[in-house]
Amino acid sequence: MKKAFPLSKVYGLLEPGPVVLVTTAHKGRTNIMTLSWLTMMDFEPPRIGMVLSERNYSFAALKATRQCVINIPTVELAAKVVAVGNSSGRRVDKFAAFGLTPCPAREVEPPLIEECYASLECRVTDARMARQYNFFVLEVLKAWIDPARKHPRTLHHQGKGRFVVDGRTIALPSGKK
Protein backbone atom coordinates (compact mmCIF):
# COMPACT_ATOMS: atom_id res chain seq x y z
CA MET A 1 0.00 0.00 0.00
CA LYS A 2 1.35 3.41 -0.93
CA LYS A 3 0.95 6.35 1.42
CA ALA A 4 0.79 10.08 0.72
CA PHE A 5 4.15 11.75 0.19
CA PRO A 6 4.93 15.43 0.89
CA LEU A 7 5.02 17.57 -2.25
CA SER A 8 8.13 19.31 -0.87
CA LYS A 9 10.05 16.03 -1.23
CA VAL A 10 8.91 15.02 -4.72
CA TYR A 11 12.02 16.48 -6.38
CA GLY A 12 14.12 13.87 -4.57
CA LEU A 13 12.13 11.00 -6.12
CA LEU A 14 12.93 12.14 -9.64
CA GLU A 15 16.58 12.18 -8.85
CA PRO A 16 18.25 14.14 -11.61
CA GLY A 17 21.81 13.99 -12.48
CA PRO A 18 24.58 13.98 -12.61
CA VAL A 19 25.34 16.78 -10.17
CA VAL A 20 27.55 19.25 -12.01
CA LEU A 21 29.85 22.16 -11.25
CA VAL A 22 28.95 25.15 -13.43
CA THR A 23 31.68 27.70 -14.08
CA THR A 24 31.04 31.28 -15.16
CA ALA A 25 33.25 34.30 -15.81
CA HIS A 26 32.06 37.87 -15.42
CA LYS A 27 33.79 41.21 -14.91
CA GLY A 28 37.20 39.55 -14.50
CA ARG A 29 36.02 37.00 -11.91
CA THR A 30 35.53 33.30 -12.38
CA ASN A 31 33.13 31.34 -10.22
CA ILE A 32 31.80 27.83 -9.63
CA MET A 33 28.41 26.62 -8.40
CA THR A 34 26.95 23.19 -7.77
CA LEU A 35 23.84 22.35 -9.78
CA SER A 36 21.67 19.27 -10.09
CA TRP A 37 18.55 20.46 -11.95
CA LEU A 38 19.56 19.68 -15.53
CA THR A 39 17.80 17.97 -18.41
CA MET A 40 18.87 16.83 -21.89
CA MET A 41 16.72 18.37 -24.64
CA ASP A 42 18.33 17.30 -27.94
CA PHE A 43 21.06 15.07 -29.39
CA GLU A 44 23.22 17.13 -31.75
CA PRO A 45 24.10 19.78 -31.25
CA PRO A 46 23.47 18.74 -27.64
CA ARG A 47 20.85 20.98 -26.01
CA ILE A 48 20.48 21.16 -22.25
CA GLY A 49 17.90 22.81 -19.99
CA MET A 50 19.14 24.12 -16.67
CA VAL A 51 17.43 25.68 -13.64
CA LEU A 52 19.71 28.20 -11.95
CA SER A 53 18.15 30.27 -9.19
CA GLU A 54 18.33 34.06 -9.38
CA ARG A 55 19.45 34.06 -5.74
CA ASN A 56 22.83 32.67 -6.81
CA TYR A 57 25.74 34.90 -7.78
CA SER A 58 26.19 32.74 -10.90
CA PHE A 59 22.77 33.79 -12.22
CA ALA A 60 23.77 37.34 -13.13
CA ALA A 61 27.00 36.13 -14.72
CA LEU A 62 25.20 33.60 -16.88
CA LYS A 63 22.49 36.05 -17.86
CA ALA A 64 24.99 38.78 -18.81
CA THR A 65 27.64 36.67 -20.58
CA ARG A 66 25.42 33.84 -21.89
CA GLN A 67 28.31 31.42 -21.41
CA CYS A 68 29.19 28.67 -18.93
CA VAL A 69 31.01 25.36 -18.63
CA ILE A 70 29.19 22.35 -17.19
CA ASN A 71 31.81 20.24 -15.42
CA ILE A 72 30.93 16.69 -14.34
CA PRO A 73 32.57 15.60 -11.09
CA THR A 74 32.78 12.04 -9.78
CA VAL A 75 32.29 10.66 -6.28
CA GLU A 76 35.91 11.39 -5.31
CA LEU A 77 35.02 15.10 -5.42
CA ALA A 78 31.82 14.75 -3.36
CA ALA A 79 32.98 16.82 -0.38
CA LYS A 80 34.13 19.66 -2.66
CA VAL A 81 30.87 19.51 -4.62
CA VAL A 82 28.91 20.11 -1.42
CA ALA A 83 31.31 22.84 -0.23
CA VAL A 84 31.02 24.67 -3.57
CA GLY A 85 27.23 24.44 -3.30
CA ASN A 86 27.21 25.87 0.21
CA SER A 87 29.25 28.99 -0.44
CA SER A 88 28.86 31.97 -2.73
CA GLY A 89 31.23 33.54 -5.23
CA ARG A 90 30.06 36.87 -3.85
CA ARG A 91 32.39 36.26 -0.92
CA VAL A 92 34.72 33.38 -1.84
CA ASP A 93 37.14 32.53 -4.65
CA LYS A 94 35.98 28.91 -4.81
CA PHE A 95 38.82 27.71 -7.05
CA ALA A 96 41.32 28.81 -4.40
CA ALA A 97 39.20 27.91 -1.37
CA PHE A 98 38.45 24.34 -2.49
CA GLY A 99 41.64 23.50 -4.38
CA LEU A 100 40.08 23.19 -7.83
CA THR A 101 42.15 23.95 -10.93
CA PRO A 102 40.83 26.19 -13.71
CA CYS A 103 42.03 25.48 -17.24
CA PRO A 104 41.21 27.50 -20.34
CA ALA A 105 38.24 26.55 -22.48
CA ARG A 106 38.39 26.63 -26.29
CA GLU A 107 35.09 28.29 -27.22
CA VAL A 108 34.00 30.22 -24.12
CA GLU A 109 35.46 32.45 -21.42
CA PRO A 110 34.65 30.42 -18.26
CA PRO A 111 37.28 27.79 -17.41
CA LEU A 112 37.06 24.02 -17.35
CA ILE A 113 37.73 22.34 -13.99
CA GLU A 114 40.75 20.07 -14.34
CA GLU A 115 39.65 17.62 -11.61
CA CYS A 116 36.28 16.87 -13.25
CA TYR A 117 35.76 13.82 -15.45
CA ALA A 118 34.05 15.77 -18.27
CA SER A 119 33.52 19.41 -19.22
CA LEU A 120 30.98 20.89 -21.63
CA GLU A 121 31.51 24.37 -23.03
CA CYS A 122 28.07 25.94 -23.44
CA ARG A 123 26.32 29.05 -24.66
CA VAL A 124 22.85 30.17 -23.70
CA THR A 125 20.55 29.99 -26.71
CA ASP A 126 17.32 30.89 -24.93
CA ALA A 127 16.86 32.79 -21.68
CA ARG A 128 13.21 33.70 -22.17
CA MET A 129 12.12 31.45 -19.32
CA ALA A 130 14.82 32.68 -16.95
CA ARG A 131 12.63 35.46 -15.60
CA GLN A 132 9.70 33.22 -14.69
CA TYR A 133 11.35 29.84 -14.04
CA ASN A 134 15.10 30.49 -13.75
CA PHE A 135 15.32 28.17 -16.76
CA PHE A 136 18.09 28.50 -19.36
CA VAL A 137 18.44 26.59 -22.61
CA LEU A 138 22.07 25.84 -23.46
CA GLU A 139 23.85 24.47 -26.51
CA VAL A 140 27.08 22.52 -26.06
CA LEU A 141 29.79 23.98 -28.31
CA LYS A 142 32.69 21.76 -27.26
CA ALA A 143 32.91 18.67 -25.04
CA TRP A 144 35.88 17.17 -23.21
CA ILE A 145 36.33 13.94 -21.26
CA ASP A 146 39.22 12.28 -19.45
CA PRO A 147 39.74 9.05 -21.47
CA ALA A 148 41.70 7.47 -18.61
CA ARG A 149 38.54 7.34 -16.46
CA LYS A 150 36.81 4.15 -17.63
CA HIS A 151 34.13 3.97 -14.92
CA PRO A 152 33.31 7.48 -13.78
CA ARG A 153 30.93 7.27 -10.81
CA THR A 154 28.81 10.40 -10.90
CA LEU A 155 26.67 11.85 -8.12
CA HIS A 156 22.88 12.21 -8.25
CA HIS A 157 21.19 14.47 -5.74
CA GLN A 158 18.19 13.33 -3.69
CA GLY A 159 18.10 16.47 -1.55
CA LYS A 160 19.13 17.29 2.01
CA GLY A 161 22.69 16.02 1.69
CA ARG A 162 21.73 12.65 0.18
CA PHE A 163 23.24 11.44 -3.08
CA VAL A 164 22.97 8.32 -5.20
CA VAL A 165 26.32 7.25 -6.65
CA ASP A 166 26.31 5.69 -10.11
CA GLY A 167 26.83 1.95 -9.99
CA ARG A 168 26.68 -0.92 -12.45
CA THR A 169 26.08 -0.19 -16.15
CA ILE A 170 23.79 -2.59 -18.03
CA ALA A 171 23.19 -2.76 -21.79
CA LEU A 172 19.78 -3.91 -23.05
CA PRO A 173 19.00 -4.83 -26.68
CA SER A 174 16.06 -2.41 -26.88
CA GLY A 175 18.03 0.56 -25.55
CA LYS A 176 17.76 2.67 -28.73
CA LYS A 177 19.31 5.93 -27.62
Ligand SMILES: Cc1cc2nc3c(=O)[nH]c(=O)nc-3n(C[C@H](O)[C@H](O)[C@H](O)COP(=O)(O)O)c2cc1C
Ligand atom coordinates in the same frame (compact mmCIF):
# COMPACT_ATOMS: atom_id res chain seq x y z
C1 LIG B 1 23.97 19.15 -4.26
C2 LIG B 1 23.54 20.55 -4.62
C3 LIG B 1 22.75 20.76 -5.74
C4 LIG B 1 22.34 22.06 -6.09
N1 LIG B 1 21.57 22.25 -7.21
C5 LIG B 1 21.21 23.50 -7.57
C6 LIG B 1 20.43 23.71 -8.75
O1 LIG B 1 20.08 22.79 -9.48
N2 LIG B 1 20.12 25.00 -9.07
C7 LIG B 1 20.49 26.07 -8.28
O2 LIG B 1 20.17 27.21 -8.62
N3 LIG B 1 21.22 25.89 -7.16
C8 LIG B 1 21.60 24.63 -6.80
N4 LIG B 1 22.36 24.45 -5.67
C9 LIG B 1 22.69 25.61 -4.82
C10 LIG B 1 23.90 26.40 -5.31
O3 LIG B 1 24.98 25.56 -5.66
C11 LIG B 1 24.34 27.35 -4.18
O4 LIG B 1 23.30 28.27 -3.92
C12 LIG B 1 25.66 28.07 -4.45
O5 LIG B 1 26.08 28.64 -3.24
C13 LIG B 1 25.56 29.17 -5.48
O6 LIG B 1 26.82 29.73 -5.67
P1 LIG B 1 27.05 31.22 -6.23
O7 LIG B 1 26.31 32.18 -5.32
O8 LIG B 1 28.54 31.39 -6.18
O9 LIG B 1 26.50 31.24 -7.62
C14 LIG B 1 22.77 23.16 -5.29
C15 LIG B 1 23.57 22.95 -4.17
C16 LIG B 1 23.96 21.66 -3.82
C17 LIG B 1 24.82 21.44 -2.62
